[in-house]
Amino acid sequence: MMKDKVVLYKKIPEQQKLLLSQMFNLICFDNIDESNLKQFIHEIKDAIGLIGSGVKLHQEILQHALNLKVISTISVGYDHFDLEYLKSRNIALMHTPDVLTDTTADTIFTLIMCSARRTTELNNFVTSGKWSNNLKDDYFGVDIHGKKLGILGMGRIGYAVAKRAHLGFDMQINYYNRSVNSKAEDNLNAQKMELDELLADSDFVCSILPANQQTDLLIGQREFELMKDSAIFINGGRGNVVDQNALAIALKNQTIRAAGLDVYEVEPLPQSSPLMKLKNITLFPHIGSATSETRVAMITCAIENLKAAYIGDLTKNCVVS
Structure with a gap:
């Protein structure tokens, strides 16, 4: 009996490929770019499923996939997809929300610590041979423990960051969210605030917001001017939330003290970018979930999501059905 066809559009370990090929007729692409886009479109014409990440699958591409029933993205975010179009086609979209929560929270808290203690700048100070005597106070960082952390977006990752901050560093938690997070308030004494109030009150402001029309360029010149001049801004959510030119100006003019970013408007x-020329910023190359253990867990989850959707089970990890 002929197996149904699934197209993989991301390089994954051979062991995970084997899991997929046991159930499906698997066609593999390590990535999609201009050199192989036509071949990819040809292969998806009779595919029932797609699995991968990092590619914007617009209507112009998916309209060729006439038999498509499910897309399983190896990510928690799904802003690469036109959800209304998928709904109109009855194409299920699956994602991997839970397996990367703690790893991403670790990354975000690393950004907080690196930005506060100026670790990149001081590492360069040592490796460039400038460390010849006791460090002068103009290289000092600031404490994290006991400070106020304002979190924009109190979802799974926001709660995990808040837990690390409150229980590990005795930080007071402020948060901005569409709805009340009772778990954060009960367990971490978190306080829900309006955006402007949070910006003015917090020592660290950490955005973990998703990408949508409401969050697009939410943080700009006005918002940076509302922050304390000693504040440190962190973005571990989505790049479109922040006006990066306004951030560069705020850092250059010392409107805020420092910043740490793992996501950007344009990646790489x-x-x-004017951010490249600043000393008071820590820049990570979008490594939120980039550990060996978590990436394998994400791929495994995406495969299980694909298999579940294939047999009609959309009870878990389904964005669109």
């Missing part, structure tokens, strides 16, 4: 971050 262009060398021409």
Whole structure:
């Protein structure tokens, strides 16, 4: 009996490929770019499923996939997809929300610590041979423990960051969210605030917001001016939430003290970006979930999601059905 066809559009370990090929007729692409886009479109014409990440699958591409029933993205985010179009086609979209929560929270808290203690700048100070005597106070960082952390977006990852901050560093938690997070308030004494109030009150402001029309460029010049001049801004959510030019100006003019970013409006971050020239910023190359253990767990979850959706089980990890 002929197996149904699934197209993989991301490089994954051979062991996970074997899991997929046991159930499906698997066609593999390590990535999709201009050199193989036509071949990818040809292969998806009779595919019932797609699995991968990092590619914007617009209507112009998916309209060729006439038999498509399910897309399983190896990510928690799904802003690469036109949800209304998928609904109109009855194409299920599955994602991997839970397996990367703690790893991403670790990354975000690393950004907080690196930005506060100026670790990148001081590492360069040592490796460039400038450390010849006791460190002068103009290289000092700031404490994290006992400070106020304002979290924009109190979902799974926001709660995990808040837990690390409150229980590990005795930080007071402020949060901005569409709804009340009773778990955060009961367990971590978190306080829900309006955006402007949180910005003015917090020592660290950490965005973990998703990408949508409501969050697009939510944090700009006005918002940076509302923050304390000693504040440190962190973005571990989505790049479109922050006006990066306004951030660069705020850092250069010392409107805020420092910043740490793992996500950007354009990725990779262009060398021409004004952020590249600043000392008071820590830049990570979008490594939120980038550990060996978590990436394998994400791939495994995406495969299980695909298999479940294939047999009609959309009870878990389904974004669109």
